[in-house]
Each structure stands twice: as structure tokens, then as C-alpha cells.
Amino acid sequence: MVNNSQLRHRKRNRKKYFFYTLLFLSFFQHATAQNLIVQTNKPGAPIQPTMWGIFFEDINLAADGGLYAELVKNRSFEFTNPLMGWTERSSVPGNGTVLVLNRSAEKPDNPRFIRVTHYADGPYTLSNEGFRGMGIKAGETYHFSVWDHATAPITLRLQLQSPDGRSIGAATLPLNPTGTWKKDTVSFTATTTDLHAHLSIGFEGQGAVDLDMISLFPDHTWKQRPGGLRADLVQLLADMHPGFIRFPGGCIVEGRDLANRYQWKKTVGKVEDRQLIINRWNTEFAHRPTPDYFQSFGLGFFEYFQLAEDIGAQPLPILNCGMACQFNTSEVVPIPDIDPYIQDALDLIEFANGDATTKWGGLRAAMGHPEPFHLKMMGVGNEQWGPQYVQRYRVFSKAIKAKYPGILLVNSTGPDPNGEKFDFLNDTLRKLHADILDEHYYRKPDWFLQNANRYDRYDRNGPAIFAGEYAAQSDKVVSVNNRNNWECALAEAAFMTGLERNADVVRMASYAPLFAHVDGWQWAPDLIWFDNLRSYGTPDYYVQKLFATNKGTAILPLTLNGSPLTGQEGLYGSATIDSATHEVIIKLVNAAAKPQTPTIRLEDLRRTTTPATVWTLTAASPDAVNSLDNPMAVSPNHTTLPIHGKNLTPTLAPYTFSVIRIKN
Known part of the structure; x- marks a missing residue:
């Protein structure tokens, strides 16, 4: 039982509670x-058209297996293991054999090919697994091509197959002997959608046939270009309306050593003549090994420039400055031997902007783009640091500015936004009147919140700033537990208001990395994730998109x-x-x-x-x-x-x- 005294006490407590609640709400309001x-x-200050852009690096299967729409892995047999990705299948032993041959003296950039000998009419096939499988869509047309040299009439029986072996698309391609190498093609339509299909090539007829550059592309690529880019991934980029695209990286510019560096001249010209190399992310992380990660360069410098033009972005190529990755070998080219690296930079400007009568401008024109790409800026090195970088920057800057004074140069301030490496480069490059300083920040969300005023204190008369790589880390850098969650994206948005507010100092900014395959990634977080058929933007993507599509012209x-x-x-x-x-x-x-x-x-x-x-x-x-x-x-x-x-x-x-x- 509750007596009257207890009731009065409870009423007084309720009134007191109500009063304090109102007081709290009033204070809260x-x-x-x-x-x-x-x-x-x-x-x-005006906001530059380049303010919000994108940074592409071939990491996380971003190029081969991602943006580049080729479905066949190791199509030219140039992987370290020449038959990686390929499997022989025969119901009767001895029906056929495959032999890897090398013609390095004749074709040093693409020396290997295979010779398939079919001894009987029994089934003998080669199967290619694709990049974590092949994403096949029902109703889509697929274009198969192969360079071949047959000594007898051989017919290829092509099938797209589901993991359980069911045929979901098929075609027949006769290969006739002509005494020389030739390219043969056939197209067919898939009947079923499958995320992890594979390509089976059966052989009919007796004799031998040499095969190289075995390729399969969907008809529906970006702008319907044969051998082009994956349309859904490019559309996600185009929807952002980026002001620039930085390419090709990133650490692949440097390479683990200089032999493994990115060399743009080996990525242009005919696709079948481009020299494949191992991707430096192949063995970078023991906790995320990717032994089948190579660079075919089907997505090369011409395609990068073309992509930038397609989506209305300025191209920002980054070139090796004679230094390999300092986190790996720290190999450098002696200054007396650096001229070929400088010549690569000068020739790239000619390739992008030169008249069709010039050597490299003529190559661009021959590749289908007689008009210039209007290159205005380029990067000298990626994420280098120390006096050795400054020494090489001086040489590059002198040579490039002497011939192309209007080209702006992007320069490294190292891998961190503070500390001894950063302070040295920041101070030194400012004294050298560098054009643009590239700053990188991979930090916890709190860092981004606390540094929203970072550029309020920067010298208004110094070099422009490029926030070239940044991403909030939900766990820690290089952790497999990093997630593209809302907490990280929100912290980046707060930081970006500080970049925008200081547009007189900060001229460019880009999140990094850009792409990641859900079954083949090495680094997280990333802006856009995809599998073999689908893709999506992260919360970070929508932050970037909202800033880029609501940029304005002045602060x-x-x-x-x-x-x-x-x-x-x-x-x-x-x-x-x-x-x-x-x-x-x-x-x-x-x-x-x-x-x-x-x-x-x-x-x-x-x-x-x-x-x-x-x-x-x-x-x-x-x-x-x-x-x-x-x-x-x-x-x-x-x-x-x-x-x-x-x-x-x-x-x-x-x-x-x-x-x-x-x-x-």
C-alpha cells in the first residue's frame, strides 16, 4: 500500500524531475x-576547377580485373609462371599438349606464346579463370580475339562456363594456316548471368597452332570502345565531375626497384606490343598476398589521357624521378645517369601536347587522337623524401621549365603530414619556389577533425597545396580491419571544409586509393568497391561527390x-x-x-x-x-x-x- 505521505513525496519528485528536465532542455536548446x-x-579567393579530383593507382585490382574490361588473365603468357590462370583439361590422356615458346630476339616486349598440338579428335581444352572469375551478363555480347599461327586447320570451340561446367555462351572459330601470324575474332552472346564464370577453349582437328593475346571483352564498355574500360566504374567517376585525375599512382610509379618502375613509353602504341611487368603490390603485404597481380598496360597512358578527357578532368601524370620506393629498396639513379628519366618527362609533354608532326605527338595521332590532350601539370616523383629527392627535383625542374615553362610541377613532401621528413621538404621546396606541394594524410578520424584549420595558418604567398592522398583510417594504416564507415567519411567532410575555406592555398585534393575489388584487395579503405559485375560508392564517395558537384567559383x-x-x-x-x-x-x-x-x-x-x-x-x-x-x-x-x-x-x-x- 502507498500512503498519502508517499504520494505527496512522489508528486514533489515528479515536479522536481519535470523542472530539471525543462531546465536541461532549455540549456540544451x-x-x-x-x-x-x-x-x-x-x-x-577563386576556387580552382581542379579543386576536387580523383587519384588512380593500380592497386586492389583497380586496372586489370577492374577498370580495364579485359576478362582473360595472363592473356599473353608473360606472367612469371607463363600458364598462371590457365588449366589444361582432357578426358583422354595424350589428346593434346601445350608448350610455352619464347621469341625474345624477334619480339622482346611480348616474347612468349603457346603452341597447342592436338593429336586426336578427342576433347582437349584450355580454361582461363579470369580475375577471381569472369563476370558474365545474360544478353551481353562478348568479343573474343586471338593472335594465331596455325600449321593445319584447327577449330576453336569457345564456351563461357559457370563454375559447375554449364555452358552459358558459345561460339566456333576456325583457324586456317596462312604461313604468318594473324588476328582472328568472333562474337557471341551470353545466355546466363554468372559472377564467377570461366572461358573454355576446345580444340578440334589435328595439328599444331600457335596462340598469343587471347582476349575477351564485353561489348558494353565505356563509350562502346572496343577493348575499352568497364562502363559502370567509369560512370561512378564521371558522376563525381572531378577536376583532375592523377595517374598512374602512387607507389607503382616508383616500383620496388627501378627495374619495376612505371615507364609510360612501354604503355602506349599497339596493345599487343606493350610490355607486361609484375605489379609491385603483388608481394607487398604478407597478410594480403596477390601472386597473380601483374600489369598488362592495356590501360596505359593514352587511355588515361582519354579517360580524363571523357570525364572533363585535367590529366595529372606522375613520373619516376630516378628513385625507387624508399619503403622498399631506396634504389636511386646517379645524377650523371638521370638524363633518360628527364627525357621521358619531356617526351611525355610532347606526347600529350605536341603537334602530329612531332615524334610523340605523331604517335598520339596514330593512336586515334590528333588533337592535343592539353596537359598543364605533371608530378616529379611520388612520395619521395630526403636530400636525394631535392637534388633530383632541381635537375628535373630546370630541364622541364627550360623547354616548357608553362607546365606546373607537383612535388612530394613525403609520406606524412608532419615530422622531420615533411619539415625538411616543406622548408626546402618553399625556398626553391616550387609550384605545388603534395601532402598526404592517412590518419584516424580525430586527426581530420582536429586539422580542419590546418591551412588557415599557411603562407598565402607560398606554393599551392595539393592534398594528394588522404583517407581516415577506422583502425590503422595498412590494417585489414579498416572500414569505409560513416565516422571516417564525416571526419573527411569536416576536414574538406577547411580545404575549401582555404582555396587560395589549397588548389587540388583527392581521396586515395580509388578502387578495390572485393575479392582481390591489398589496401583498405578505398573510395569505390566492386566485384566482377557490380560496384558501389562508399560513404566517403558521396562526401567527395557532394563537394565536387557543389564546388562554387569563389569562397x-x-x-x-x-x-x-x-x-x-x-x-x-x-x-x-x-x-x-x-x-x-x-x-x-x-x-x-x-x-x-x-x-x-x-x-x-x-x-x-x-x-x-x-x-x-x-x-x-x-x-x-x-x-x-x-x-x-x-x-x-x-x-x-x-x-x-x-x-x-x-x-x-x-x-x-x-x-x-x-x-x-
């Missing part, structure tokens, strides 16, 4: 209501109590104006665990009745991720917001990134 000011009539002052918004009460922000659309663009990050209801005063805004457009990116949990099965779990939501006079009052949920566009 006061603590989260901010008064922000955007000065819409005071445009500041505007956005302040709280007269100071930039750099984390006060968990709020980060930047503002720009778009002179083409006459819109004010505000980007706000609420990194706090509480909702925020800031009042934004738009000073000197013309009176408008048009509601603001709002894109909101948020998630139910900081650990939220996207996936192949749920690719849009964390993706932008589109709403509108009324404008009251010159004021906006958005409600920012906890852990939210918002982009607001207002007609001016």
Missing part, C-alpha cells in the same frame, strides 16, 4: 543554437562570432558562391552527438521566396557502411528549406553532413 553569418557580397566568409567554423560545438563549415548559377552554397558538418539548429544569416542576400535546396548525408550509426547488397545505405537525401527573409534555420541531426544551395 541554448547550447545547440548557433548564429552563423555568411557574407554573400564578399567573394574571396565566401562563413563565421561564428567572427571566427571561421572549425569545430565549435562540433560544427564545421564553409561557404562559396557559384557565379554561373547565382547561388550561395553552404556546407555544414555536425560532428557532435547532439542535434544542432543554427540560424544562418545571409547578409546582402536578395529577397527570395525560393526555398533552399538541401542535400543531407547521414547514417543511423557511425559504423554504418555501404555494400554491394546495400549500395545506398549511406547516400544523400534531397529536401528543401524555407528562407525567412535573410535567415535559414536548418536542423542538423547528429553526425550529419549537409549541403545547402540558395538562389541569390
Whole structure:
């Protein structure tokens, strides 16, 4: 039983609880209501068209097995193990044999081929497994090609097969002896969709046939180019409207040693004449071995330039400066022997921009692009450090600037955003009046939140900054446990408001790495993940896309109590104006665990009745991720917001990134 005294006591406690609740809510309301000011009539530094771009490196099966749409692995038998990826199958022993031959004196860049001898009419096949299987789509047409030299009439029986051996597409290709090498082709349509199919090549007729460059491409490539790029992956890039694309890396530029470095001249010309090399990520991580990772260079420098042109991005090639990866061998070319490396740089500019009458401009024209690619910048080295880098930078800079003074050079500040290596290069290159300094940051999310004001203190008259590689690490660098979760993406968004606010110093920025195959990755996190048929953008991708597609043309002052918004009460922000659309663009990050209801005063805004457009990116949990099965779990939501006079009052949920566009 409860007596009257106890009832009165409980009522007093309830009233006290209600009072303190109101007091707490009042304080909470006061603590989260901010008064922000955007000065819409005071445009500041211009935002470069290159502000938000993409960084491509052939890591995580990003090229072969990824962006490059070739389905056959080791098509030219140039892997260290010449038959890696290929399997002989015969129901009767002795029906056929395969022999690897080498013609290095005749064709040093692609010396190996196979000789298949079929002794009887019984079944004998070679099967290629593809890159973690072959992604085959029902109704898609596939184009098979092979370079062959037959000594007797041989017929190829081609089949796409599911893992259990069922035929899901087939064709017949007769190979007739002509006394010379020739290219034969046939096309056929798949009947079934399969994520992990393989290609089976059966042989009919008796005799021997030499085979090389065995290839299979889907008809549906980017822009329907034969032997082209995977359309869904390029579309994800095009949708970002990037200002530049940096290629081909990354550490593959350096190589584990100089013999393994990226040499652009070996990646252009006819595809069958390009020299395959091992990918340096093949053996880089013992915890993620990838013994079948090589570079065919079907995606070479011509294709990179073409891709940049296709998606409206400026090309930013990075070249080896005579230094191998300092995390591996630290091999360097002596300065007296560095001329071939410098000549490669000069010849690349000619390849990109030269008249068709020049040697390298003529090659570009012969490859189908008579007009120049309008190269404006290039990188000298990737992630080098120390006096040896400065010594080589001086030589490169002198030679390139003497012949092409308008080309801007991107220069390394090492692998870290601070410390002895960074300080040395930052100080030295500034004294040398370098054009662009490339800074890299792979850190925990807290680092990105704490460094949103990093560039507020930079010299406005010094070199431009390229935030060339950055990604928040949910665990630690090189950990297999890193995830592209919302906590990381939100921290990157906060940091990016600081990059944008300092557009007079920061001219370019790109997340890294770009691509990762879900069954063949070495490094995480990554911006875009894919399997053999599907792909998706991570929460980080949507942050990048929102910034790039809402860039604006000049920065505007956005302040709280007269100071930039750099984390006060968990709020980060930047503002720009778009002179083409006459819109004010505000980007706000609420990194706090509480909702925020800031009042934004738009000073000197013309009176408008048009509601603001709002894109909101948020998630139910900081650990939220996207996936192949749920690719849009964390993706932008589109709403509108009324404008009251010159004021906006958005409600920012906890852990939210918002982009607001207002007609001016």
C-alpha cells in the first residue's frame, strides 16, 4: 500500500524531475543554437576547377580485373609462371599438349606464346579463370580475339562456363594456316548471368597452332570502345565531375626497384606490343598476398589521357624521378645517369601536347587522337623524401621549365603530414619556389577533425597545396580491419571544409586509393568497391561527390562570432558562391552527438521566396557502411528549406553532413 505521505513525496519528485528536465532542455536548446553569418557580397579567393579530383593507382585490382574490361588473365603468357590462370583439361590422356615458346630476339616486349598440338579428335581444352572469375551478363555480347599461327586447320570451340561446367555462351572459330601470324575474332552472346564464370577453349582437328593475346571483352564498355574500360566504374567517376585525375599512382610509379618502375613509353602504341611487368603490390603485404597481380598496360597512358578527357578532368601524370620506393629498396639513379628519366618527362609533354608532326605527338595521332590532350601539370616523383629527392627535383625542374615553362610541377613532401621528413621538404621546396606541394594524410578520424584549420595558418604567398592522398583510417594504416564507415567519411567532410575555406592555398585534393575489388584487395579503405559485375560508392564517395558537384567559383566568409567554423560545438563549415548559377552554397558538418539548429544569416542576400535546396548525408550509426547488397545505405537525401527573409534555420541531426544551395 502507498500512503498519502508517499504520494505527496512522489508528486514533489515528479515536479522536481519535470523542472530539471525543462531546465536541461532549455540549456540544451541554448547550447545547440548557433548564429552563423555568411557574407554573400564578399567573394574571396577563386576556387580552382581542379579543386576536387580523383587519384588512380593500380592497386586492389583497380586496372586489370577492374577498370580495364579485359576478362582473360595472363592473356599473353608473360606472367612469371607463363600458364598462371590457365588449366589444361582432357578426358583422354595424350589428346593434346601445350608448350610455352619464347621469341625474345624477334619480339622482346611480348616474347612468349603457346603452341597447342592436338593429336586426336578427342576433347582437349584450355580454361582461363579470369580475375577471381569472369563476370558474365545474360544478353551481353562478348568479343573474343586471338593472335594465331596455325600449321593445319584447327577449330576453336569457345564456351563461357559457370563454375559447375554449364555452358552459358558459345561460339566456333576456325583457324586456317596462312604461313604468318594473324588476328582472328568472333562474337557471341551470353545466355546466363554468372559472377564467377570461366572461358573454355576446345580444340578440334589435328595439328599444331600457335596462340598469343587471347582476349575477351564485353561489348558494353565505356563509350562502346572496343577493348575499352568497364562502363559502370567509369560512370561512378564521371558522376563525381572531378577536376583532375592523377595517374598512374602512387607507389607503382616508383616500383620496388627501378627495374619495376612505371615507364609510360612501354604503355602506349599497339596493345599487343606493350610490355607486361609484375605489379609491385603483388608481394607487398604478407597478410594480403596477390601472386597473380601483374600489369598488362592495356590501360596505359593514352587511355588515361582519354579517360580524363571523357570525364572533363585535367590529366595529372606522375613520373619516376630516378628513385625507387624508399619503403622498399631506396634504389636511386646517379645524377650523371638521370638524363633518360628527364627525357621521358619531356617526351611525355610532347606526347600529350605536341603537334602530329612531332615524334610523340605523331604517335598520339596514330593512336586515334590528333588533337592535343592539353596537359598543364605533371608530378616529379611520388612520395619521395630526403636530400636525394631535392637534388633530383632541381635537375628535373630546370630541364622541364627550360623547354616548357608553362607546365606546373607537383612535388612530394613525403609520406606524412608532419615530422622531420615533411619539415625538411616543406622548408626546402618553399625556398626553391616550387609550384605545388603534395601532402598526404592517412590518419584516424580525430586527426581530420582536429586539422580542419590546418591551412588557415599557411603562407598565402607560398606554393599551392595539393592534398594528394588522404583517407581516415577506422583502425590503422595498412590494417585489414579498416572500414569505409560513416565516422571516417564525416571526419573527411569536416576536414574538406577547411580545404575549401582555404582555396587560395589549397588548389587540388583527392581521396586515395580509388578502387578495390572485393575479392582481390591489398589496401583498405578505398573510395569505390566492386566485384566482377557490380560496384558501389562508399560513404566517403558521396562526401567527395557532394563537394565536387557543389564546388562554387569563389569562397565566401562563413563565421561564428567572427571566427571561421572549425569545430565549435562540433560544427564545421564553409561557404562559396557559384557565379554561373547565382547561388550561395553552404556546407555544414555536425560532428557532435547532439542535434544542432543554427540560424544562418545571409547578409546582402536578395529577397527570395525560393526555398533552399538541401542535400543531407547521414547514417543511423557511425559504423554504418555501404555494400554491394546495400549500395545506398549511406547516400544523400534531397529536401528543401524555407528562407525567412535573410535567415535559414536548418536542423542538423547528429553526425550529419549537409549541403545547402540558395538562389541569390
